[in-house]
Amino acid sequence: MAGKLTLIVEMVTVLGVAVSGGYLVSRLRQPVLLGYLLGGIVVGPAGLKLVTLEGDIQVLSEVGVALLLFALGVEFSLKDLLRLRVIALGGGSLQIILTILLAGGLAYLTGWVQTVPKAIFLGAVLSLSSTAVVLKSLIERNEVQTVHGQVMLAILIVQDLGLGLMLAVLPALTQPTNIIGIALFTALLKVLLFLLGAILTGRWVIPFLIRLLAQSGSQELFLLGILVLCLGIALFTYAIGLGIAMGAFVAGLMISNVEYADHALDRVLPMRDVFATLFFVSIGILIDPGFLLANGWVLIGLIAVTMLGKAAIVALIVRGFGYSLKTALTVGIGINQIGEFSFVLAGVAQTKGLFSSRLYGLTVGTTAITLLLAPFMLKATPYLLQWLEQLSVLSPFLQLNSSPRLVGFEQELANHVVVVGYGRVGQTLVRMLYFQGHKILVIDNNEAALQTLRERRIPYLFGDASSTLVLEKANLTQAKAMAIALPDPMATRLTLKRALSLAPDLDITVRAHVNEEIDSLYQLGAQEVVQPEFEASLEMGAHMLLKLGDSTYAVQQVVNRYRRGRYRDILPERSEYWGAADLEVAIEGLQNHWYVLHSDSPLVGLTLAQTNARRLTGATVMAVERNKQLYRYPTGEFTLASGDRLLVVGNSQEHVAFTKLLKGEA
Template sequence: MQEDFRLIVDLVTVLAAAAAGGLIAALLRQPALLGYLLGGVIIGPAGLGLIKELVQVETLAQFGVAFLLFALGVEFSFAELKKVQAISLGGGGLQIALTILVTAIASVTMGWVTSPAQGVFLGAILSLSSTAVVLKCLMERNETETPHGKVMLGILVVQDLALGLMLAVLPALDQPAEAIGIAVGWALLRIGLFAAGAVAVGIWIIPPLLRLLARTESRELFLLGVVALCLGIALLTEHLGLSIEMGAFVAGLMISEVEYADQTLTYVEPLRDIFASLFFAAIGMLIDPVFLWNNWELILGLVALVLVGKFLIITPLVTLFRYPLKTALIAGFGLAQIGEFSFVLASEGQALGLVSRRVYLLILGTTAVTLVVTPFLLRLVPQLFVWAESWPWLKRYLDRTDLPLAASEEVPLKNHVVVCGYGRVGRNIVQLLQEHQYPVLVIEQSEQRIQQLRDAEIPYVYGNAGSLHVLEKAGVDKAQGMAIALPDPMSTRLSLKRCLEIAPDLDVVVRANKDKDIELLYQLGAREVVQPEFEASLELSTHLLTSMGAPLSSIQLEVQQIRNSHYYGLRPERTANQISRDLRVAAQDMNSKWYGLPEHSPLLGMTLEETDLRRLTGVSLMAIRRAGGNEVDYPDARTILEPGDRLLIVGQSEEVAAFDELARGEAAVPKESSSCQWLMVPAESPVAGQTLAELDLQGQYDVQVQAIRREGRFIRFPTGDTDILVSDRLLLCGNRDSLVQVRQWIAPALQLPMLQIPVVKANVSETLQEFLPPDSLREL
C-alpha cells in the first residue's frame, strides 16, 4: 500500500474504533472517554496491530489537545482567569512544587531512583494532571462554571504553562546547579517575551483580523482563518521550546476578548470533539495490556499512591485559599490523576536517559489507569458525600464547611425575594425586582460577584446556595419567593430541595439548564421552571404572530398553556426508555433509593397529594414501578399508590428513614381534613424544656407534631421523649381551630395566626413575565 494512503487508512481506522468504543460505552452508561481509550487499545500495537504509523497518528492527535485548549481559552478568557487567579497561580504553583518535593524525597529515600535528578523528574511527571480528561468530564456534566470547576481549570492552566518550563529544565537536570539556574532563567525569559507578544497581538492584530474575516460573511473563510491562527501560534510556541498546547490555549485567550468569541467557539467545537476523540484513542494505543497484566500489582500500587498522594496535597491547598471543604474534596479527586502531558515528559526523559525503558512503561501504565479512573471518581463524588452525610459526626463536620462566609450588614428579614446566583440571569432578575420596589437578597459563591454586590449596595449572603445554613441566613422561611439561576444542574437541584425543606410552601422559580431537567425540577417542588431557549421561542413567535394580525389575547392564552404544560409541545419527543434513563442518571447524583411499599401500608389507595410526602418526610418521589412492570416517571399529584408499587425516592438518609416509618404505619398520616403548619417556639414559651409526652398535644388538642427543625437538621416523627427547645420549629398537623389553640398556648406573644410563609400576590415567575422586556426574556 502507498505510504501516503496508509495515513488515511490509519486515520479512518482510529476514528472508527473511537466511534465504536464511544457508542458501546454510552450504551453501557459509561463515560464516552473510556470507550475511546479502549478502542485505541484494541487497534494499537499491543492489540490487533491495525495501526502501522503510530507516530503520524500521535501527531494528528496533538490537534485534539490543541483544539481542546483553544476552546478552553476562548471560553475561559482573561476575565474568568482573574476570578481564580489566587488559587490558579498560588495554589497551582504550590501544588507543583510540593508534588515535586514530596516525590523526590520519597523516591530517593525508598530507593526507587538512583539520583535526586531522577526524583525531581518523576515529581514533575506526577505533578501534571489531565486537562483533556478533566475538561471533558466537566463539560459533559455542565460543571465548568461551578466553583470546583473553576478551581480545577485554574490549577490546570498553571500546570499547562509549567510544562514549557519543565521541558526547558530537563536537559540540565544532570548538570551543576548553575546550569539548572540558567535553564530556568532562559525558559522564564522566553515565556515572558511570548506573553508580552501575545498581549500585543491580542490587542492590536487579532480584533481587526477577525472583523475582516467576519466581513466576508463566509463561514468557511472564518473557520479557516481561526484554525490557521490557532495552529500558527501553537507552532510558534513549539519553536520557542514551549508546548503546542500552551500556544493553543493562549490563542484562545486572545480571541476570548473579541466580540466574535462565541461565533469562533461555535465553529471550532465540532473540530475539537473529533480530534479530542482521536487524541484519547491515540493514548489508548500506547497502553500495553500484556505489560499491565504482568505488572498489575505494582501498577495498582502506584495508581493508589498517585491518587492518594495528589489528593492529600491538593485538597488542603484548596482549603488554604478559603474554598469550602466540599469544593476542595471534589478538586482533590478530580486532579488526582497523571496528565496526558506527562507522556511528553516521560518520552523526553527516556531519550535523555533519566529513566529506563521499564520505568517508562510503568509510568505509561500508571498514567493510563489514572486517566481511566478519573471519570468514575468524579461520578462517585456525589455518592461519597451522601454516604458521609449518613454518619452524624461526618455530616456535622461537612455542614460546618457550608457556613456563610459573609453577609451584608442590612439583610431583609421578611417578605423579600431570594435570588440564587448573580450571573447574567440573576443580575437581570435583581434589577427588575428592584425597579418594582421588591426587597431582594442574593446568594452568591463568587468573591468577584460578591464585590459587585457590595459596590451596588445589594443585600447578599456569601456562600453555597445548596447549604441549609446559608439558606437559613438568607431567611428563606420568611421570604415571599425565590429565584434559582445557578450555572450547574446539581447545585440547582440541591438548592431547590434544601430551600423547600426549610419552607415547603415557598414560591420557587428555577431556570432549567437543559430541557430534560424540567420535569425533574417540578418533581423536586419548583412552582415554575423556566427554560431559556423555549422562552426565547415563545417571545419570538409572539412577536411574529401579532405582527401578522393574530389576536394578542389568544396568543397570550396559547403561550400560557404551553408554559402550564411544562413546554411539552416544544420539547423533542423522547421515548419512555429515554426519559427513564435520564431520570436514573439524574437520581444517581442525589441520594436515591428504590423502595417497595409494604403490603399493608396506610399509604395504599392514597393520592400523592393526600400523602404530602415532601412536607411530612422531606423525600421527593421521582418514579413508580407498578407490580405489572409499567413505570410512571415523574408522577403527578393525582397518581394513586397501589399494592406492589416500588417507589424511586430522593432524600437524605434521615428523610428516607422517616418515609419508611410513614409507609410501614409507624408514624400517623394526617387526616384528610387536617392542615399542617410550622410554628416557632419563642424564648418565653411555657412549653420550652418539656417533652412531647408531657405536652400531650395529641390527647388534648388532637394535634400531631410531625417534624421538628432544629439548628439546620430535621427530626422527623419525633418520639414522646423528645425535648422541645427554644427556637425549634414544629410542624403541627390538625384542624384549624385546634391549631389556633395550640398557637395561643405555645406562642401567646405572637400576633400572627401562625408562623407561615407570607402569601404572595403573584408568583415570582408571573411577576417576571409581566415586567420582563422581550430582550431580557431572551437572555433568561
C-alpha cells in the first residue's frame, strides 16, 4: 500500500517544503523561487533524503516546464517588442550573442570546458536573465514605465523569444564533429517547417478549436482542451527531436493572438504555478551544499565573472544604441543575473551529456545565487551611480553628467516655464502652456519623444533632468515655474532636490506616483504635489456632485479642501498607512545623515521655519526622532528641542553647511 502512495507522499512533501520555504523567504522580501530551491535542498539527497528524482516527480517537473513556457508564449507581447524594436531586436540579440562568445570563449580558453559545443551551451545558459525577478522588482519600485525599465523589459522579451530557438537548435551540438553541420542544418530546417506549420495551424485551426471549447460553456472542458493542446504540441516536438519546451512555447504563441488568450492564461496559471513549483523544487533537490562549499572559490569566481561580464556587455550595448550612460549602467546591473529558464537549458545539457555533474552543479548554484542577489543589485544601483557622480576623477570619464544639448532658444533663457519629462502627462501640460502663450523649456532624455517639439519649434533641453549640469543649463533662477512629470520616482526626488538647491524660491509642481510620495515631496520643497489617481477621483466626484444638484461653488470648495489637505482626508488611516518603509523609500538615492541637536545649538527652541535651513544650507529635514518617537515629514511649525535627532538629506556641500548651521557658524 505504501508503494502505491509513494507519488502522493512525495508530492505532499515537495509542495509542503515549497510552501514553507516560499513563505519564509517572502517574509524576508526575497523571491519565492529561492524558497523553493531551499526546500528542495532540505528534502533532497543532500538533506533529509525524503525525495529523489527517480520516478514520477521528475515527470511532473517536466509538465511544469511545459506549462511555464506555454504561459510565457501566451504572455509574449509582440506590441511591446515592436514599440522598442531597435533596442529589443538589435540590442537583445547582440547581448545574447556577445554573452555566448564571452562566457563560452573564456570557459574554453581556460580549459574549464573541453569542447566548443559545451562552451556554446554554457554561454547560452549564462545569457538568459530572469524576467520574473526583474519585473517584480520594477513593479515594487514603480519603475516599469521608466526608460531603464522599458529597455530592461525589451531585452528580456527577446531573451524569452530566443529561448525557444536555443531549445530547438542547441541539442544538435551533441552530434559528432563530422556531422555537426548537417545536424544544425537539419535542426534549423525542422524549426522552420514546424514554425510554418504552427503559423498555418494557429491562423486557421487553433482559433476554431478554442471557439468551440468556449462555446460549450463548460470551464472544465475549456481548461482540459487547453492542456491537451499545450502538452500535445509539446509531445509532437519531442517526437521530432525539438524538445518538449519548444513545443509548449510555440503552443502559447499560437494561442496568444486568439481572443480567448487571456481567459486561457487565467485558467492555466494555477496549474502552471503548482507544476512549476515541482520543477523548481526538483532543481533544489539536485543542489548539494557540501559540493558548493567544496568549490566555493570557483563558485565565487563564476558569479563575479558572470555578473560583471554580463553587466558590462549590456551597458555597452545600451550605451551604443544612444541611451544615456546612467540608463545603460542601470540596465546592465539590473539584468546581470541568470534566469530561471537557464535551469531548463542546463537540464537539457546534462541530459545530452554536455554538462558533467560538477559543471551542472556549479551552473545551478551560480544561477540560484545570482537570482538571490538580483533584487539587492537593483536597489543598490542608484547609490552606486550617486557614488560615481561624486568621484571627480571618474565622473568626466564616465560622462554621467555629460554636457546637455539645448535646442530652440536663440535668446537667453528667462521668464520661462520648465517642464521636466515629455511623457503623456508632460505632453498634455506642454500643450496647455503652449496654447496659453507661455514660454516653455522641456527637459527629457528620450530623443524619439522630442521629435514633436522640433516640429512645433518648442525649445527643449536633451539630457537627464536629475543632473546638476542639465538643471544649471535650464537657468532655473530666471524661470517662472517648474513642473516635474517624470515616470521614475527616484529621478523625481533628485530633480526636485537639486532644482531647489539652485533656485530655492522656484515654484515647483510635482507628479507623485504613489501615495507614499506625497508628504516626502512636499517636505523636499515642492509647492504642489499632484497624485493622478486622487485627482481622477476628485474630478469624478465633482462631476457626480454637480449632476446631483450641488452648486458649482460648493463642489469647488470640497475639491479644494481635499487638495489643501494634501489628500490626507482620502488616504487610508495613518496608523495603518505610514511605516518606516515609506521613509526609507523617500530618502532613497539622496545623501542622508542623522544629526544630534545639542543643547548649545542656536537651533534649539526654534521652529523649522525659523531656522530657514533650506534657504541657508540647501538641506532638508525629513524626520525628527525625539524620546524614541519618530516624527516623519515635520512641518514648518515643528519646534526643535535639545537631544533631537534630525534626518537630513542634501549633497556633500549642503551637509557641510548644515553642520555649520547646527554649530552657529552660519
